[in-house]
Amino acid sequence: MTIRSRRETVTFRHPFRMRGIDRLLPAGAYEVVTDEETIEGLTFAAYRRVATMITVPAEGAGGMMEMLSIGSVDLANAQAADASIAND
Template sequence: MTIRTTRKTVTFARPFSLAGIDGVNPAGAYEVDTDEEVIDNLSFLAYRRVATTIHLRRDGASQVHPIDPVDLDYRLLRDARPTVPPSPAD
């Protein structure tokens, strides 16, 4: 079984939380690793995602946490939405 790992950097403009990880993380850039394995017995090369992890800095140490990639995508989309300032009082 062949596994490949790809790494990308994601950036949050605001503090964020992720399902399964306690606490709120500060805004900033974070490395995300995706592990994929080859799907055998196909006439073309294809991969299936088997794990996604994020590197977090906590208490002066780097920690790697497994995450749901769908949750990560949702949080990134939510972070990218513009904030609407409150309406002035009438």
């Protein structure tokens, strides 16, 4: 079984909360890593998501970062909520 990782940067224009993270995160750019594994037995290449992680500032540690496991739906919900906030 082969696993591949995709990295992308997502930007939040406003402070936000995400299910599974018990604190308010500041606005900014965040790296998101998605691990996917191959689905065996098909005649074409296909992958399924097995993990999604986001890199966030560590709580109480100046300049330190931590990678937290999140749900892809929770990420999409946080992005939608951020986009729906009216411009200041």
